[in-house]
Structures are given as structure tokens and as C-alpha cells.
Amino acid sequence: KQEVTQIPAALSVPEGENLVLNCSFTDSAIYNLQWFRQDPGKGLTSLLLIQSSQREQTSGRLNASLDKSSGRSTLYIAASQPGDSATYLCAAPNGNTGKLIFGQGTTLQVKP
């Protein structure tokens, strides 16, 4: 059964810093991996989806990488801004069931 772990659980950085969020998964036979953002009390915003055949995806200041062999994905945020403060979740599918297994999330605070 797929298990997803995210570290760190919380992160506080000054504005402008580049940062990396980590996600690891136990079953490397995934067909994709997704990163989401969740603001307090709100739903999920999909940030990036990486297909299994891809190594990375970029959207603006965000770059997500995928290394299936090591069971890891990273989300790189460049030039962080206070508006980036949120909880970031990664999710990997459990086999070919379509079921997504979510990590516990990394709560990011970017201080002005």
C-alpha cells in the first residue's frame, strides 16, 4: 500500500528565499504525482502534476521534480513571497486504483 511522507511538517522563511519541500513515497510504480496548495479553511488548488514519464514540471516560480527510482519528489519555490504562505500537499496514487494517498503536508510561512 502506498504511503506518502512530507518533510518538514512546517517551515518558516523570510521573504525572497528559495526553498524546497520534500515528498517521499513507498510504491514507485506510480503513473503520476501531484502537488497541491491548501489555504486555511479552503479546498485544494492543484499546482503541478508530473506524469511518470516526466522528470519535472514548472509553473512560474514553482518547479516540481520526480525521481521514481528513489521514491522522491521535490517542490522548489523560487523567490518566496508572503502570499505563498499555505499548506502544501503532495499526493501519489495507490497502484492503479486511481486512489490518491496524501502526505501530511508542509505548512509554509513566508515572513515579510
Next chain:
Amino acid sequence: GAVVSQHPSWVICKSGTSVKIECRSLDFQATTMFWYRQFPKQSLMLMATSNEGSKATYEQGVEKDKFLINHASLTLSTLTVTSAHPEDSSFYICSASIGTVDTQYFGPGTRLTVL
């Protein structure tokens, strides 16, 4: 494109009553819909998977008689929390996909508070 809505966005009810939450795919046909639950300061946990026209498949530990799921059309799935109790208070989020292993598009969530 690929918009999923949920209704209501929040609901407060008395203990013992039933609450229905709707999940709609607005601009695509969703063969599969998923229902997740998120308790405060925790991550999302899958409750059940529903395929249009079939009975839902529930995850271990989720009571199917308490959480009734109906997926009668390709654009609508409903989750009914029967005889709700305070411990059912949570954030319920649905997602919809064209096929079982296709990209899931998430709804905005429904916050349920049971008094």
C-alpha cells in the same frame, strides 16, 4: 475547464439529523468520483470511490451505512451523512475524474459542523 463544484459550502446541523452534500462536474463527464474527509490539522483521507451507475467502494473503517454515496449520473455524486454526530464534523472534499486513473479535479469542499 475541469471545474468541480460542491454544495453546500458549509452546513451546521443538529446531532441525529442527516446531511446531503452534492458534488458536480460542471464541464466534463466524470465516470469516477472520490470522497475525502479532512479533520482539523490533518491531511485528506479517502473515504470512498464511486463509479457512475455502480455501488461505491468504501475504504477500511468507513461505515457505508452511515455515509451513503450515490453516483446516479456522470456529473453528480452525493454523499449523505446519516444520523450525524459531533465526531462527524469535518471538511468533506470530492474529486472527479473522467476515468478511474485519470487526473482528479477537486471541489472546493464542504465544512460540516454537527452540534
